Amino acid sequence: MSSEEQMAILKLLEQGKITAQEAERLLRAVSGQSRGDGPRLDELGKNIGQAMQEAGRAISDAVGTARRSPAGRALGGMVDDVVSEFSGSGEEIEETREWTLEAAGVALLQADTSNGAIAVEGTDLEEIRVRATKKVKARTRQQAEECAAQVEVHAQREGDTVRIWEERPRNLTGIRVEVRYLVQCPRQLALRLNTLNGAVTSQGTRAGVEASTLNGKVEVKDSQGPMKLHSKNGKVAAHLELLSGRGEFETANGKVEVVVRAGQAPIDAKTLNGAVDLSLPADFSGRLDASTVHGHVHSEFPIPVVGKPDKARLEGDIGPGGEHLVRLRTLNGAISLKKLAAAQE
Incomplete structure (x- = not known):
């Protein structure tokens, strides 16, 4: 867990920008005590601006004010936990x-x-x-x-x-x-890996990976099989030798980056806040459904467009088309579909 993230939450509480209940939910989320979604931590950072640059006594004073307030008392020992961790004592x-x-x-x-x-x-x-x-x-x-x-x-x-x-x-x-x-x-073992707070990484397996974390990156390298990779706050990345079953790659806050060197399978890659980059073999065939709200969609595969072109949305056949749907989504960020050269596959 990040002490800066926790201090940001306490600062918002002390300023009266969030309630005790909201602060408790956020503290539990970043400390790995709950699977609740909560607001994105990057937005908390934007809200407090330079507050996290304060050091020493300024931080201690702010925390002390939060602890003495009725809202701070409602949080009980959670404030003390944050103070202890931040101070390094x-x-x-x-x-x-x-x-x-x-x-x-x-x-x-x-x-x-x-x-x-x-x-x-x-x-x-x-x-x-x-x-x-x-x-x-x-x-x-x-x-x-x-x-x-x-x-x-x-x-x-x-x-x-x-x-x-x-x-x-x-x-x-x-x-x-x-x-x-x-x-x-x-290598032939399938993996099912779960943590609430921390990174999940795997490399060199051939029977598929399911991996999830609430706060941290998820990364799979040089692997094969179906994939189901989820994070709430962190990057999701996969560099696959073969995708032999459905691929799901999802985070709420972070980039999604997927490279598939071989395989024909449905793919679902999405984030709320970050870019989505997907690289597929040149012979991949399927159907693309890609859209963003704040950003643009780019494809190295020629996608026939029906109707008026839309920079934020792209739908159509990949190659000769087929049953495999490639669904790419983000709210804030660009979407890029890349074609791997023969030497890269």
């Missing part, structure tokens, strides 16, 4: 645990965490290697150690699935817990 401990699991008969790798990054690498190994790093920050070392002892990380096989997940106590006022995973697995 407290004690932090870090623990690492590793597992090696047999991969024979495994078809799916599923990893879930509330606050932390997930990174998966497809390899030629015939086993699954998991490294989980647990980081706890609290006001005192004793608090950090007591909390760390209650945060449990699991990696185990259940049928044809290997699951990785963490369990933590609730109501950790003033305590920050991060659990991140680094995994190596056989």
Whole structure:
């Protein structure tokens, strides 16, 4: 989570621009405590202008005012959590645990965490290697150690699935817990990766990826299969050797960038705030439906236009046409459909 984002929310609260309820929802969203959508964080930054450039005593005074206000009191310990994190005070401990699991008969790798990054690498190994790093920050070392002892990380096989997940106590006022995973697995495993706050990345797998985060980027490289990649606040990027099934690429705030070197499949790429860039093989055939509100649409594929040309919307056949719909959407940003040269495919 970003301390600047949290301080921006508190500043808006102190200025009376948002209610306590709105502030609570936003704080929970950026801290990974809820899947609620909430307003875009970039707009919060625009609203406060130079406020986040203040340092030292100016920030402390603003936070103190927010804490003393009725709205600040309504937020309870969440204000203290933000202050503790922003100031850098407290004690932090870090623990690492590793597992090696047999991969024979495994078809799916599923990893879930509330606050932390997930990174998966497809390899030629015939086993699954998991490294989980647990980081706890609290006001005192004793608090950090007591909390760390209650945060449990699991990696185990259940049928044809290997699951990785963490369990933590609730109501950790003033305590920050991060659990991140680094995994190596056989290339033929399908991936299902979920975090609320942190980046999700994978590379070199061949059976498809489902990945989601509330706050962070989602990136898949050198992979094959169907794709379902979602973020609420962060870039979504995919560089695929083969798209063998439906591709869904979505974020609310950030760029969507997809490169498909081979494959014929439906594609849905969209964002509310950012550009959409899609590169397809020269022999791709399907139908394009692309539109933006504030921006323009450009295609390197010749798209026959029926009716009056519209710079913000483009519909028509890609190549000879076909059943595969390519749907591209953004509210604020440009849309670009590119044709890969033979050497790039």
